[in-house]
Amino acid sequence: MIKTIPKQPEDRPRRRWWFKQIHYYYYRLLRLRDTPEAIARGAAVGVFWGFFPFFGLQTLLAVLVATLVRGNRWVAMVATWVSNPLTYVPIYAFNFHIGRTLLRAKDIDLTDVDWTSSDLFYLGGKFALALGLGCFVVGSIVAIATYSLTVPALYRLRRLRHHRRSRP
16 A cells, blocks of 8 residues: 655745845844944935945945944945935936925926037036935935934834743
């Protein structure tokens, strides 16, 4: 007599790679040996610099400023990834629009540019000023929001983790 073994369903469904990455960084964040305030300072600094178009310098500036404000440098580096090749265009277009609105500069219209050197030279300074102001304002608002949300979230997550570990 041949005995057949019934098929067992998998204990856990297979997870997608991105879910594993999020899970990994979630636990890295929980295991950081820093205060929630220092971690939040690092996140706020990283997000702030992530809103500026300093490609390649964002991480360096975030680490430098995080060191100055005693924030977590690793979190500052990771938080600059808020701007990545998928989000560059919408972030910088929004920042430019905010800067142009704050400066009340209606003459900076990139749709009517002839793209000649004289037009670009004329618009270059105004464009840079509008983009820089927009990046500063939007980055500051998002950095304040990041800090304000990260501190209580980390306290809560650590409290939940401690509570789970202390149960029998």
